[in-house]
């Protein structure tokens with residue numbers, strides 16, 4: 001079966017996450033900053049995948065491919081349910097990054113102009129239909145969901161366009177946008193001081209670890225428990241969190257209990273420990289953890305007007321803290337264990353300052369693992385740094401995150 005994935009804001013992380021979950025028995029057909037197309041041997045449970053992925057906005061199947069689609073080709077894929085009005089909408093994505101924008105826009109306009117002809121074709125067969133449009137370039141997940149396009153009488157048709165062909169797909173699932181922001185904003189304990197990891201990024205980081213549901217996950221900078229909470233929702237049962245601050249641990253506990261009640265989870269085996277990460281080896285048994293997944297302490301909040309000296313000091317302190325942490329991870333990780341971690345990247349004048357600790361981390365015994373397979377390295381919109389990481393940033397953040405997977 002051929003599937004398309006419409007990618008979120010960061011195509012590198014979104015693609016890496018999909019590859020990590022689906023690389024077995026999957027052939028990747030195309031990728032662009034907007035979408036990824038793949039062929040799988042087995043049918044996928046798209047709802048399960050959608051609930052699991054943090055960086056994908058829509059998932060659907062490819063129904064057909066045309067040199068130049070005609071109104072009949074499109075009308076044929078709009079469902080008709082006896083006694084019900086049909087709903088259809090269009091979204092257009094470039095699947096070939098090299099396709100000139102002008103050509104893409106021409107093809108898009110041509111298809112949009114067919115909407116009335118399509119309604120007429122449906123009317124001729126006795127089916128009334130409504131064309132759902134929006135002011136945006138494409139229909140958002142919210143518009144798709146709220147306008148019945150995911151019901152049996154509706155279809156969001158996706159046109160994935162390259163130089164030669166137009167692939168026609170139908171959306172089957174969209175990101176659970178309401179649920180994600182509900183979890184982000186409604187949890188009982190929130191604090192801007194601790195810094196809240198967006199649940200979407202937490203999901204991506206968990207998926208990058210690519211571990212079984214029976215695996216033991218540790219977040220040694222637990223904070224308010226976003227990573228452990230998202231892992232619990234994905235079905236992970238063996239969860240350990242530690243933090244230096246007992247008040248923060250109490251907040252994380254409250255958040256996890258709220259999550260467990262709200263989503264009816266069986267959260268029996270989570271374990272929260274008070275510990276400085278630098279002494280974690282004394283608190284947890286050796287080789288007991290499959291994956292460390294964490295956004296560590298990122299330093300004091302930045303205002304943007306810090307002097308070079310101040311930034312240098314923070315970089316030194318964090319470097320020492322993380323290296324001490326990696327020495328502890330080495331003790332408690334099982335062989336083959338992984339670390340998915342977000343390091344801060346500071347911005348100074350016109351340059352980005354990365355923590356200079358990769359050589360030291362290698363000496364401790366960890367290697368940065370590839371975020372994407374070799375076949376993806378030719379696409380220059382997929383941005384992997386020379387040290388094997390990728391950058392995650394949001395306009396509202398002063399400090400960017402550098403995401404790594406380490407193995408030992």
Ligand SMILES: C[S@@+](CC[C@H](N)C(=O)[O-])C[C@H]1O[C@@H](n2cnc3c(N)ncnc32)[C@H](O)[C@@H]1O
Nearest residue numbers: 197221223224225226243244245276277295297
């Ligand atoms: C950035 S927050 C983690 C946020 C978390 N990922 C979330 O979204 O809820 C960092 C946490 O690290 C903890 N911390 C700072 N220094 C620490 C240390 N040396 N050992 C363990 N935890 C530490 C802080 O108490 C804080 O809760």
